[in-house]
Amino acid sequence: MSYARQMLDTYRRALDADAGTVAAAIDAMNDCAQACIADTDADLGEQNVTEMVRCIRLCLDCADVCTATAGVTSRLAGYDADVTLPLLHACVSICKSCGEECERHARMHEHCRVCAEACRRCEQACRELLDALQISG
Amino acid sequence: MSYARQMLDTYRRALDADAGTVAAAIDAMNDCAQACIADTDADLGEQNVTEMVRCIRLCLDCADVCTATAGVTSRLAGYDADVTLPLLHACVSICKSCGEECERHARMHEHCRVCAEACRRCEQACRELLDALQISG
Amino acid sequence: MSYARQMLDTYRRALDADAGTVAAAIDAMNDCAQACIADTDADLGEQNVTEMVRCIRLCLDCADVCTATAGVTSRLAGYDADVTLPLLHACVSICKSCGEECERHARMHEHCRVCAEACRRCEQACRELLDALQISG
């Protein structure tokens, strides 16, 4: 069981979604941030780095947005829809763009295939959290 | 002249807003993140820390959102409205909430008065950047 | 297999330690950062928040240091002992202090017990990476 889930299970929160959905989203954001940071470095090591520029930029944005969204989502005690919902929308958008760009390089670069998978999982987990929060909101 | 502005003046970007507005927003986000990080620590040092809990939580969220938004805004070369606009909306919302909470403690704690000012400036600078991006978009 | 490990397995690096040791350290740092972020929020929700101030401060420092160290360690392609070694030493120190403080609250607060475990694991993983890098260096 992830630390995000273990922590969520140990304290009371004014949580607007079940702990499993929240923990899955936090884990997916942290995984995606890590994959994007590593993919940036791997892209920079490729001979065709010129063709990887868009991928690198998207990975940098994706890591920043995932990290901030994971932080805010981990503090759901003070949940504010006007902050969390647009953040989750931004996270879905960047994970989608970054995942699609990584996918384009997946056959040539295995690291982009792995990163594309992390982005897609994060996009999906954020959509599920958004659905849960909007139904309960 | 801030480093954000100096950097923006040195390279070509597919920028959808004038460099002054973008640099002012980046500077205000970085200032606000710094004020929130310091205010969190100052709040933790107060005797009435129990009454500062909401302020601390908002400052932590505000610092995370400002930092990520400053990063993404600094990479406007790959500007994507579906990412930047919701991020800026999230930044406006958290700066407004955090600024209002800090203002409530401003008479008792000078550090909250300073932080409230940084939040209000950041909220205003993000609104101006949003206006500029939406007009040009 | 973690994304950190999957990514490390997909590209060539001038790596001074085996991929398992590096990936374990990166995973432990990301887990520890997440546990510390969540523990900060949980601490703020406790009735005895006044007694949790030191724990909160250490968790905030620990999250910052773990995040930066995970980032730099993920970019080992450009490994520089003068940067990575002191960072890992700082990470060991803060994980040790934060883990000990969390341990003090572990009987009263389950979230602190979980966070203490994450800190200890990260301290240990950083020590193992330090050993590997210093032997090879």
Added chain:
Amino acid sequence: MSYARQMLDTYRRALDADAGTVAAAIDAMNDCAQACIADTDADLGEQNVTEMVRCIRLCLDCADVCTATAGVTSRLAGYDADVTLPLLHACVSICKSCGEECERHARMHEHCRVCAEACRRCEQACRELLDALQISG
């Protein structure tokens, strides 16, 4: 007066260095992180991006280390020499390396000249804070 300095002037801390030296270091770290984030994006936009790979990697490390060190330094209330001193040493090392690499590109790329300046100032400010902390420690 910067927000870092304003905040430091508003609350009591167990500070081991004068507020001017601490605030100057925090400001220089935040400026350097911002310059490095922007320089990364500018480097990615250059035609000779292949020759900028080392510069990009150093800028990414430098931004991470400066951000974490600024955070920990802003929480000097819980000052711990075993954490802050190695962090400051890591910050000096990466600012030195990053500044030297940026300097190599300064004649061709104005953005690297600006970033080199931010790195050198941060290196110097960190050295001064280290001196102050070690004398008092």
